[in-house]
Amino acid sequence: xxxxxxxxxxxxxxxxxxxxxxxxxxxxxxxxxxxxxxxxxxxxxxxxxxxxxxxxxxxxxxxxxxxxxxxxxxxxxxxxxxxxxxxxxxxxxxxxxxxxxxxxxxxxxxxxxxxxxxxxxxxxxxxxxx
Numbered sequence: 001x002x003x004x005x006x007x008x009x010x011x012x013x014x015x016x017x018x019x020x021x022x023x024x025x026x027x028x029x030x031x032x033x034x035x036x037x038x039x040x041x042x043x044x045x046x047x048x049x050x051x052x053x054x055x056x057x058x059x060x061x062x063x064x065x066x067x068x069x070x071x072x073x074x075x076x077x078x079x080x081x082x083x084x085x086x087x088x089x090x091x092x093x094x095x096x097x098x099x100x101x102x103x104x105x106x107x108x109x110x111x112x113x114x115x116x117x118x119x120x121x122x123x124x125x126x127x128x129x130x
Contacts, residue, residue, distance in 0.1 A: 005031070008031050012060060013075050016064075020062065022059055023060050027057055046060075078126065079126055085124065089122045102128050103128075104121075104123045106119075
């Protein structure tokens with residue numbers, strides 16, 4: 001697998017479209033930080049670490065609207081292993097008129113475009129979610 005972040009995002013999106021409540025993702029510190037931001041922004045219900053050693057996983061509980069549609073309607077990976085995309089703090093703008101988020105990897109950690117703009121930080125644009 002060349003892009004584990006894209007794999008995680010597609011697993012979450014596909015699980016939501018097939019109306020599953022839980023999806024299991026292989027563990028990494030970066031994925032854990034991304035899931036923490038998604039939880040703070042309300043895109044997922046919760047996540048927990050399961051297993052030990054090489055069987056270490058992240059179990060993500062998905063969030064649904066009242067009509068049973070997934071809360072995450074689309075995810076687009078921006079910065080890829082083959083092409084990294086960076087953004088300055090002056091170039092950060094609201095995404096989808098404030099209804100979506102751009103997840104950015106900054107020197108202060110993983111955060112949304114709103115948090116990065118408030119802290120005057122730029123960084124690598126990981127993905128867009130809405």
